[in-house]
Amino acid sequence: MNTSHDELNAVARRMVAKAKGILAIDESFPSIKKRFDSIGVESTEETRRAYRELLITTPGAGDYVSGMILFDETLRQSTARGEKFVDALNRQGILPGIKVDTGSKPLAGFPGEEVTEGLDGLRARLTEYKNIGAKFCKWRAVINIGPGIPTPGGINANAHALARYAALCQEQGLVPIVEPEVMMEGDHTIDRCYDVTVEVLRRVFAALSDQRVLIEGTILKTSMVIPGKKCPRQADVQQVADMTVRCLLNTVPAALPGIVFLSGGQSAQVATEHLNAMNAGGKTHPWPLSFSYGRALQDPALKTWKGQAANVAAAQKALFHRERMNSLACAGQYRVDLEKQAA
Numbered sequence: 001m002n003t004s005h006d007e008l009n010a011v012a013r014r015m016v017a018k019a020k021g022i023l024a025i026d027e028s029f030p031s032i033k034k035r036f037d038s039i040g041v042e043s044t045e046e047t048r049r050a051y052r053e054l055l056i057t058t059p060g061a062g063d064y065v066s067g068m069i070l071f072d073e074t075l076r077q078s079t080a081r082g083e084k085f086v087d088a089l090n091r092q093g094i095l096p097g098i099k100v101d102t103g104s105k106p107l108a109g110f111p112g113e114e115v116t117e118g119l120d121g122l123r124a125r126l127t128e129y130k131n132i133g134a135k136f137c138k139w140r141a142v143i144n145i146g147p148g149i150p151t152p153g154g155i156n157a158n159a160h161a162l163a164r165y166a167a168l169c170q171e172q173g174l175v176p177i178v179e180p181e182v183m184m185e186g187d188h189t190i191d192r193c194y195d196v197t198v199e200v201l202r203r204v205f206a207a208l209s210d211q212r213v214l215i216e217g218t219i220l221k222t223s224m225v226i227p228g229k230k231c232p233r234q235a236d237v238q239q240v241a242d243m244t245v246r247c248l249l250n251t252v253p254a255a256l257p258g259i260v261f262l263s264g265g266q267s268a269q270v271a272t273e274h275l276n277a278m279n280a281g282g283k284t285h286p287w288p289l290s291f292s293y294g295r296a297l298q299d300p301a302l303k304t305w306k307g308q309a310a311n312v313a314a315a316q317k318a319l320f321h322r323e324r325m326n327s328l329a330c331a332g333q334y335r336v337d338l339e340k341q342a343a
Contacts, residue, residue, distance in 0.1 A: 004173055005214055005216065007173060008170060008173065008214060008216070008217025009216045009217050011135050011136060011217075012136075012175045012216070012217050012218065012219055013258070014067075015136060015219055015258065015260075016219065016257055016260065016287075016288040016290050017066050018288070018331075019064070019327045019328075019330045019331050020066035021065065021290040021292060021293070021323075021326055021327065022066060022067045022069060022097070022177075022292035023061075023065050023067075023068045023069070023292075023294075023297050023298075024068075024069045024138075024262075024292055024294035025052055025055050025056075025069065025071070025074065025298070026069040026070055026071045026074075026098070026099035026138065026294075027071060027294070028103060029043070032048055032071075035302060036051075036307075038302075039302060039303060039305070039306050040307070041306070041307035049074075049077045050080070050309075051305065051307075052070075052074050052077070052085070054301065054305060054316060054319075055068070055298065055301065055319060056079075056085050056088055057088055057316075058316040058319050058320050058323075059316065059320070061094065061319075061320065062092035062093040062094050063324075064320075064323040064324055064326070064327035065094055066094065066095060067094060067096070067135070068095075068097060069097040069098065069099055069138050069177070070085065070096060070097060070098050070134075071098075071099060075096065075129065076132065084133075086133035086134075087133075090133070095136060096134050097134060097177070098129050098134040099138045099139075100118060100126065100129070100138065100139060100165065100169075101118040101139040101140055101165070102116075102117050102118035103116065104140070104142040107153075107157055110149075110151060110154045110157075112146050112149045113144060113151065113154035113157075114142045114144065114154075115154070115158055115161060116141050116142065116158060116161055116162075118139070118165070119161060119168075122165065122168050123168055123171070126168060126169060126171075126172040126174060127172060130172050130173065134174060135174065136169075136174055136175040136177060137177065138176075138177040138221065139161070139176065139179060140179040140180075140181055140221075141158035141159075141179065141181065142158075142181055142183060143155065143158065143181065143182045143183060143200055144185070144186075145182065145183065145185075145186050145228065146186055146188075150199075155203050156207075158180065158200075158204075159180070159200070159204045159207035162179075162180065163204070163207035163208045163210065163211040163213060164211060165178075166178055166213045167211045167212065167213050170213060170218075175217055176217075177260070178204060178220055178221065179220075179262065180201065180222060180223075181222075181264060182196055182197050182223045183223075184223075184228060184229050184264050184266075185230075186228035186230060186231075187228050188227065188228040188231060189228075189233065190225060190226060190227040190231075190235045190239065190240070190243060193225050193226055193228070194243050194247055197222070197223065197225055197247050198247055198251055201220075201247070201248075201251035202251050205252070205253060215255045215256055217257075218256065219257060219259070219260060220256060220259045221260050221261070221292050222259060222260075222261060222262070223262055224261055224264070224274055225243040225244040225247050226240050226244075226266075229265070237270075237273045237274055237277050240274050241277035245283075245289075248289075249285075252286075252287065254286035254287070256286075256287050257287065257288075258288040258289075258290060259288070259289050261274075261290070261291055261292065262292060262293065262294070263291075263294065263296030265295070267296070268295075268299055268300060268322055269339060271291070271293055271296035271326075272325050272326050273329075273336070275289065275291055275326060275330065275334075276328070276332055276333075276334035278332075279329065279331060279332035280332035281332060288330070289330070290330050291326045291329070291330070296322070297319065297322045297323065297326070300321070300322060302315070304318045325339070
C-alpha cells in the first residue's frame with residue numbers, strides 16, 4: 001500500500017471506530033421540507049442552518065459519533081457564532097462527510113426501477129469538497145422489489161454507478177460510503193429481501209473490483225434484510241439480525257473496514273434493537289457492524305425542537321440519548337429499559 005492507500009484506510013477505520021457510528025444529516029431540499037412540514041416549520045436556508053447546527057453541536061456527540069454526512073448547503077454553512085460547521089465537527093473529533101449523488105431517477109427501459117445520477121462533473125465537485133474539508137462521501141442507490149424487479153440490468157446500472165463514484169472519491173483521497181438500499185416498500189417476504197440483497201451486494205463488490213476500488217478504503221452502508229412494510233408476516237428482531245448477518249457473510253469481503261446500516265424507515269427504537277441483536281452475545285464478525293442512521297437518530301430531536309430556539313437543549317438531549325443507545329448496540333450492550341432514561 002502506498003501512502004494514499006494507508007490514509008484512506010485510516011479514515012475508513014476512524015469512521016467505524018469502536019462503538020461509534022455515523023449521523024446522516026444529508027437530506028435534500030425536498031426531503032428536509034417534508035420533515036419540517038411534519039412539525040409545522042417552513043424550510044428556509046436559516047431554519048435548515050439552525051436545525052443542523054443543533055445536530056452538529058450536540059454536546060458529547062463525539063463520544064458516540066465518528067462522522068456526519070452533510071448536504072452541499074450544510075457543508076458551506078456556519079454556526080450562529082460564525083464557526084464553520086466543518087470546524088465545529090473537527091473540534092469534536094467528528095469527521096465531516098458529504099452526500100455527492102444528485103438523486104435517483106427512473107431507469108430508461110426498466111419500468112419500476114431507478115438509477116442514481118450525479119457522475120457528470122463529479123471529479124470537480126469532489127476536488128471542491130475536499131478543499132472545504134470533507135473526509136468522506138456518500139452515494140445512495142435505490143433498489144425496488146416488485147413483480148419481476150429488480151432485474152440484472154437494473155442492479156448492474158446501479159452497481160456500475162456506485163463503483164465509478166467510489167473510484168473518483170479515492171482518486172481525490174476521499175473515502176467512499178457505498179450505499180445500495182433495498183427498499184422496504186412492498187409486500188415481499190424476508191426471504192425475497194434476502195435473495196435480492198445477496199444479489200445486489202455480490203454485483204456491487206464485483207463492480208468495485210472491476211473499477212479498481214480499494215476495498216480497504218471503502219465503507220458499505222446497507223439496508224437490513226427485512227420484509228416489506230405490507231408483508232402480512234413481519235419478522236422478529238432476532239430473525240432480521242440473523243438473516244442480515246448471514247447475507248453479509250455470504251457477500252462482503254473481510255478486507256472491508258466496516259459496515260454501517262441505514263434505518264430505511266424503521267422506528268428509532270427498532271433500528272437500535274436490530275443492530276444490538278447482530279452484536280449481542282459477544283458475537284464477532286469480520287468487520288464492525290455499526291449505524292449510519294438519519295431519521296432513526298434525528299426524529300426524536302426534530303419533534304422536540306419544533307423550530308423553537310427554546311427547545312434546542314432538550315432536542316440535543318434527545319439526540320444524544322439516541323446516539324448513546326446505538327453506541328451500546330454496536331457493542332451488543334443495549335437494553336430496552338435504558339430508553340426510560342431519555343424521559
